[in-house]
Amino acid sequence: MNAHAPATAAAASILYLDDVTVSFDGFRALNKLSFYLVPGELRAVIGPNGAGKTTMMDVITGKTRPDSGEVFFAGNVDLTHLDEAAIANLGIGRKFQKPTVFETQTVDDNLRLALRDKRGVLASLFSRTSAAQAERLDELLLTIGLADQRTTLAGLLSHGQKQWLEIGMLLAQEPQLLLVDEPAAGMTDAETEATARLLRAIAKDRSVVIVEHDMEFVRALEAKVTVLHEGSVLAEGSMEHVQNHPRVIEVYLGR
Amino acid sequence: MRRQGSLFFQTLGDTGGTILVALLLAAAVLVPILNGLPASSPFHVSNYLVSLFGKYLCFALLALSVDLIWGFAGILSLGHGAFFALGGYAMGMHLMREIGTRGVYGNPVLPDFMVFLNWKELPWYWYGFDSFPFAALMAVLMPGALAFVFGWFAFRSRVTGVYLSIITQALTFALMLAFFRNNFGFGGNNGLTDFKDILGYSLQAPTTRVTLFAASALALALGYVLCRFLVSSRLGSVLIAVRDAESRTRFLGYRVEHYKLFAFVVSAMLAGIAGALYVPQVGIINPREFAPANSIEIVIWVAVGGRGTLWGAALGAVLVNYGKTYFTGALPEMWLYVLGALFIGVTLFLPKGVGGSAREWIGKLMARATKAKLALAPQPGVTE
Numbered sequence: 001m002n003a004h005a006p007a008t009a010a011a012a013s014i015l016y017l018d019d020v021t022v023s024f025d026g027f028r029a030l031n032k033l034s035f036y037l038v039p040g041e042l043r044a045v046i047g048p049n050g051a052g053k054t055t056m057m058d059v060i061t062g063k064t065r066p067d068s069g070e071v072f073f074a075g076n077v078d079l080t081h082l083d084e085a086a087i088a089n090l091g092i093g094r095k096f097q098k099p100t101v102f103e104t105q106t107v108d109d110n111l112r113l114a115l116r117d118k119r120g121v122l123a124s125l126f127s128r129t130s131a132a133q134a135e136r137l138d139e140l141l142l143t144i145g146l147a148d149q150r151t152t153l154a155g156l157l158s159h160g161q162k163q164w165l166e167i168g169m170l171l172a173q174e175p176q177l178l179l180v181d182e183p184a185a186g187m188t189d190a191e192t193e194a195t196a197r198l199l200r201a202i203a204k205d206r207s208v209v210i211v212e213h214d215m216e217f218v219r220a221l222e223a224k225v226t227v228l229h230e231g232s233v234l235a236e237g238s239m240e241h242v243q244n245h246p247r248v249i250e251v252y253l254g255r
Numbered sequence: 256m257r258r259q260g261s262l263f264f265q266t267l268g269d270t271g272g273t274i275l276v277a278l279l280l281a282a283a284v285l286v287p288i289l290n291g292l293p294a295s296s297p298f299h300v301s302n303y304l305v306s307l308f309g310k311y312l313c314f315a316l317l318a319l320s321v322d323l324i325w326g327f328a329g330i331l332s333l334g335h336g337a338f339f340a341l342g343g344y345a346m347g348m349h350l351m352r353e354i355g356t357r358g359v360y361g362n363p364v365l366p367d368f369m370v371f372l373n374w375k376e377l378p379w380y381w382y383g384f385d386s387f388p389f390a391a392l393m394a395v396l397m398p399g400a401l402a403f404v405f406g407w408f409a410f411r412s413r414v415t416g417v418y419l420s421i422i423t424q425a426l427t428f429a430l431m432l433a434f435f436r437n438n439f440g441f442g443g444n445n446g447l448t449d450f451k452d453i454l455g456y457s458l459q460a461p462t463t464r465v466t467l468f469a470a471s472a473l474a475l476a477l478g479y480v481l482c483r484f485l486v487s488s489r490l491g492s493v494l495i496a497v498r499d500a501e502s503r504t505r506f507l508g509y510r511v512e513h514y515k516l517f518a519f520v521v522s523a524m525l526a527g528i529a530g531a532l533y534v535p536q537v538g539i540i541n542p543r544e545f546a547p548a549n550s551i552e553i554v555i556w557v558a559v560g561g562r563g564t565l566w567g568a569a570l571g572a573v574l575v576n577y578g579k580t581y582f583t584g585a586l587p588e589m590w591l592y593v594l595g596a597l598f599i600g601v602t603l604f605l606p607k608g609v610g611g612s613a614r615e616w617i618g619k620l621m622a623r624a625t626k627a628k629l630a631l632a633p634q635p636g637v638t639e
Binding site: 103169 | 485488489490492493495496499500502503504505506507508509510511513514517
């Protein structure tokens with residue numbers, strides 16, 4: 001990457017990371033990582049354990065501050081000075097590896113909490129669900145296939161259903177950029193297939209970054225692939241390109 | 256429009272609460288009447304019972320305030336006694352000023368302990384407490400302000416779980432040590448006592464005592480309605496979300512620390528009101544109210560009554576304190592063992608407390624009833 005012309009590259013991107021380094025007690029979780037996503041792109045990020053995939057998500061969503069480097073959203077919004085809530089409200093949604101839904105509340109309430117709305121304390125206290133929001137809820141329930149479970153407590157859903165509910169919550173936030181951490185982990189084949197379909201549909205009108213271990217799933221996404229290794233980008237391109245890359249083979253198969 | 260909170264609150268949550276509020280309103284009206292009956296009447300309610308239950312109702316309000324933050328926002332405060340005591344001190348300061356020249360030293364301005372310490376004038380922080388409205392306001396604002404400052408730093412630094420519980424203990428312990436000091440200006444070891452009257456009515460008079468009882472019942476009823484309103488709103492839904500998955504809530508765009516701070520301050524204010532109602536009924540406030548063990552006891556009341564039910568917490572406070580009154584009278588040395596056994600027993604056999612278990616049983620019964628009804632209903636045709 002040309003270090004002297006980041007401004008133009010950043011301006012055209014939805015997400016722009018340049019030269020980002022994060023160290024934990026001397027361990028470099030991210031090492032001069034540069035990553036670039038254009039609006040509307042679906043990108044799969046793969047890499048062995050400890051490659052820095054989750055740390056990259058943490059940096060983008062404000063959970064971890066980078067030691068050095070630049071992180072820009074939508075061209076010119078500097079993410080390194082914002083907290084999680086501010087970044088979420090800018091339009092960046094994040095799905096965790098382990099499905100994280102509010103187990104003691106209903107599917108409806110989970111989605112209602114995620115729905116784009118004012119997030120202040122007093123606004124919440126007097127908040128009512130508008131007709132437009134109710135309609136949006138119905139729509140979301142259909143998208144994630146949980147319309148029949150709307151009054152079920154989220155804790156009673158199956159693993160796959162929880163994943164979909166969480167994806168539905170991300171959609172309810174109406175983010176421009178979605179970060180999805182291992183959506184297919186622990187799913188049955190049928191669920192994996194349904195999840196890939198759901199994510200491809202979602203990626204039609206927003207940018208999506210998916211971290212995944214499951215190669216079959218990544219192939220099913222039909223997306224550009226970035227391979228991380230020891231905190232930086234090892235290879236980038238189509239699945240075929242990446243799979244035939246000698247360094248990738250070396251890292252994945254061991255020396 | 257569909258209610259927020261849905262199933263979680265539609266079950267016994269509201270039924271139990273409705274019963275509680277109805278009982279409290281009935282008590283606020285009937286107890287003064289029954290207390291006024293001649294002692295020979297079988298329906299007479301003795302002065303002893305009035306002051307005993309008046310005290311329990313204050314504890315119930317305190318338990319309610321703890322349940323609001325522990326049951327719904329997952330904040331386990333082991334220092335809530337501090338807010339209760341601060342409210343109590345604010346009221347105690349007013350009652351001290353009310354004594355006027357009737358004190359042992361007859362000083363019209365200075366309370367006895369200040370004369371005894373050879374102080375010449377009233378410290379500035381005692382100004383204004385001669386006015387009842389001012390003292391009442393302070394009983395709410397001081398706990399609220401302390402909770403705001405404490406919560407601002409604790410929640411912003413993301414102190415959670417057991418670490419937060421420990422620093423709340425440290426808070427109440429530090430306050431206890433401060434209030435024990437004579438030069439702190441709150442009567443030191445002896446605290447504030449020897450009160451004579453409130454709003455011109457003698458604190459010894461049965462009518463005053465029964466009025467304080469009724470006021471406590473009303474305060475608890477209003478406190479319950481306020482808490483129920485809060486937890487049934489979307490704010491309550493966010494609090495539960497914070498309790499169950501804090502970082503998820505953050506990534507949805509909620510400023511978790513603001514929500515926690517709001518609940519914590521409201522809770523501290525309720526505890527302050529409970530303390531302000533408690534002090535005129537027991538006639539004394541001293542630094543032992545800040546003792547860490549007191550705050551832990553409050554948590555036991557809530558656990559016994561059922562965390563996250565609100566009305567259960569109030570019930571738990573009354574039940575445990577009734578037990579305490581009974582045991583400290585009948586078997587004084589046994590009480591602490593009973594309390595310990597109660598806590599272990601509830602944790603093992605009724606993890607959701609009396610309230611939570613009752614809600615579950617009734618939910619099951621209702622489910623069975625609906626099933627039976629469905630079975631009795633005429634079957635629809637085979638076609639779907």
